[in-house]
Amino acid sequence: MLPRVINYLPPDITHDISHAIIRAGIAGVLRIGMDYPAEVFGIRFRNPLGLGAGIDKDGLLINGLARSGVGFVTIGSVTLKPRRGNPRPRIVKYPGLKAMVNAMGLPSRGFADFITRLGKVVDLASRFGVRVIVSLAGFSLEEFLVMLSRLRGFGIDAVEVNISSPTYRGSWLNDINRLGDLLRAIEGFDKPLFIKVPLGAGVDFYRWITEAAERYGYGLTIANTLPIKEPRISVGYGGLSGYPIYPLVRALIRKVRTWGFGGPIIGIGGVFHGWQVAELLKSGANLVGVVTAFAFEGPIVFTRLLREFYAYLSQ
Numbered sequence: 224m225l226p227r228v229i230n231y232l233p234p235d236i237t238h239d240i241s242h243a244i245i246r247a248g249i250a251g252v253l254r255i256g257m258d259y260p261a262e263v264f265g266i267r268f269r270n271p272l273g274l275g276a277g278i279d280k281d282g283l284l285i286n287g288l289a290r291s292g293v294g295f296v297t298i299g300s301v302t303l304k305p306r307r308g309n310p311r312p313r314i315v316k317y318p319g320l321k322a323m324v325n326a327m328g329l330p331s332r333g334f335a336d337f338i339t340r341l342g343k344v345v346d347l348a349s350r351f352g353v354r355v356i357v358s359l360a361g362f363s364l365e366e367f368l369v370m371l372s373r374l375r376g377f378g379i380d381a382v383e384v385n386i387s388s389p390t391y392r393g394s395w396l397n398d399i400n401r402l403g404d405l406l407r408a409i410e411g412f413d414k415p416l417f418i419k420v421p422l423g424a425g426v427d428f429y430r431w432i433t434e435a436a437e438r439y440g441y442g443l444t445i446a447n448t449l450p451i452k453e454p455r456i457s458v459g460y461g462g463l464s465g466y467p468i469y470p471l472v473r474a475l476i477r478k479v480r481t482w483g484f485g486g487p488i489i490g491i492g493g494v495f496h497g498w499q500v501a502e503l504l505k506s507g508a509n510l511v512g513v514v515t516a517f518a519f520e521g522p523i524v525f526t527r528l529l530r531e532f533y534a535y536l537s538q
C-alpha cells in the first residue's frame with residue numbers, strides 16, 4: 224500500500240512517485256474470491272467497480288491495474304496530438320476533505336504513441352478479466368473522428384467521449400450546436416460510446432444531453448470534476464474531485480433516471496467507501512468509477528472497496 228504520508232507531500236511529486244510504483248507492479252493487491260457481475264451494452268463486467276479516466280492517461284500502468292481486482296479500467300483521456308498539459312503546480316490535495324483540485328491540462332503522449340501499446344493493454348486486461356474503456360479528448364470534431372476511426376479493430380470494450388474537462392474552458396459545453404454536431408457525427412462507431420458530462424451545468428443542458436444520448440444509444444458517464452478557482456494551481460482554476468462532489472453526482476444520476484434515461488450510466492465522483500458503490504448502483508448507475516480515492520490510496524483501494532461492497536450486500 225502507498226503510505227498515507229504521501230498525501231502530505233507536494234502532490235505533483237507524489238503523482239510521479241505513485242505512477243512509478245504502479246508501473247513497476249510493486250503495489251500488490253489481495254485477491255477477493257467473489258464476483259458481482261454487471262452487464263452493460265451486452266458486455267459482462269465481472270464487477271461494477273473500475274478506474275475512471277485521468278490516472279492512466281497513456282496506457283502505461285496496465286501491468287498494475289489489470290491485477291487490481293477491478294471490473295474495468297478507463298485509459299486516457301488521450302488526445303490526438305501530444306500535449307504537455309499545464310505547468311506545475313497542477314494538483315492541490317485536501318487530504319482532510321478527501322478531495323483535490325487538478326488542472327492537469329489534458330497531458331498526453333498523443334494518440335500515435337498510445338496506439339502502439341493499446342494491443343498489449345487489451346491483451347493484459349483480458350487475461351485478468353478486466354474490461355477496457357478508452358477515454359478520448361478532442362478540441363475539434365475532426366480530432367475525435369480521426370481517433371475513433373483508428374480505434375477500430377482493437378479489442379477495446381467501449382469509448383468514453385470527454386467533452387467536459389475544465390481544460391476545455393467550456394468550449395464544448397457552451398456551444399450546443401457544435402456539441403450536437405459531434406454527437407451526431409460519432410454515431411455508428413462500432414463500440415459502445417459513453418458521453419462524459421460535467422458537474423455544475425444547468426438543468427437545460429442536462430436534459431438536452433440526456434435526450435441526445437437516449438436518441439443515439441449512448442451511455443452517460445456522470446460526472447467529470449466541478450470547475451472551481453484555486454489560486455495555488457498555476458492556471459488559477461481546476462476541477463474539484465473527491466468526497467465533496469459525491470452528493471452532486473448521486474443527485475444527477477437520480478435526476479437523469481427520473482427523466483427516463485434508459486441507457487447505461489457510469490457513476491463517478493467521490494466514491495471512497497463500499498456503501499457508496501452500492502448506493503450509486505441503487506441510484507441508477509450500472510458501473511462505478513473511482514479516481515481520487517485511487518490517487519490517495521493507490522491500487523489497494525479496489526480491494527478495500529470490493530470487500531466493503533460485498534460485505535454491505537450480504538448484510
Ligand SMILES: Cc1cc2nc3c(=O)[nH]c(=O)nc-3n(C[C@H](O)[C@H](O)[C@H](O)COP(=O)(O)O)c2cc1C
Pocket residue numbers: 275276277278280299300314323325327329358385388419446447448463464465466468491492493494512513514515516518
Ligand atoms: C488528477 C485527475 C486527472 C483527471 N483526468 C481526467 C481525464 O483525463 N479525462 C476525464 O474525462 N476525466 C478526468 N478526471 C476526472 C475523473 O475521471 C472523475 O470524473 C472525477 O475526478 C470524479 O471522480 P473522483 O471523485 O473519484 O475523482 C481527472 C481527475 C483527476 C483527479
